[in-house]
């Protein structure tokens with residue numbers, strides 16, 4: 001019997017979204033509870049070792065366990081709903097895990113870029129992101145998905161980052177994938193998938209624009225088509 005799952009989320013969090021894409025893709029039942037990360041409830045502080053989302057509460061007849069770290073939650077959900085979305089070959093799987101971790105670094109760098117107060121720092125962060133994207137491009141198969149023709153766990157892990165880059169393009173006109181055609185194609189494929197589209201609340205792009213304004217970094221001055 002599958003355990004009852006409750007995902008603790010924050011609407012804007014790309015790391016939570018990684019888990020949601022897998023849950024949706026594999027049609028696994030789950031409840032989602034949103035918290036305000038700026039004002040986290042006491043019960044959340046008590047169960048989240050790092051004070052971060054995502055947290056997955058796994059309820060079995062033997063009791064409730066708590067999982068944290070998006071890549072671990074992705075793998076757990078994948079393992080309880082076979083067949084696995086990870087490639088079977090141990091070497092490819094290991095490489096995918098490494099690149100999933102790299103994706104977390106890009107998300108961190110992206111946050112650094114949008115929250116930098118000074119233009120020079122923002123530009124440095126952008127350069128660092130572009131370098132990381134170039135490395136990712138070199139590792140990508142060039143097919144519809146990272147490894148080729150099949151949707152794997154790594155694709156679910158990168159969809160939230162690619163969605164944020166798409167938001168930036170919509171909101172500022174800046175295309176950070178302009179020099180990485182394989183990633184640009186990958187983004188088009190992933191962002192058209194129902195499991196990716198259904199992995200976020202409606203109108204997330206507007207919440208993202210509001211977050212950019214609230215962060216009040218240099219990047220916010222690039223917002224063009226929204227007030």
Ligand SMILES: N[C@@H](CCC(=O)N[C@@H](CS)C(=O)NCC(=O)O)C(=O)O
Nearest residue numbers: 013014015051052053054069070071
């Ligand atoms: N390495 C973590 C990163 C998760 C993360 O950074 N979550 C952010 C929200 S997107 C968070 O909870 N931040 C609150 C904090 O760090 O205090 C994962 O992959 O799950």
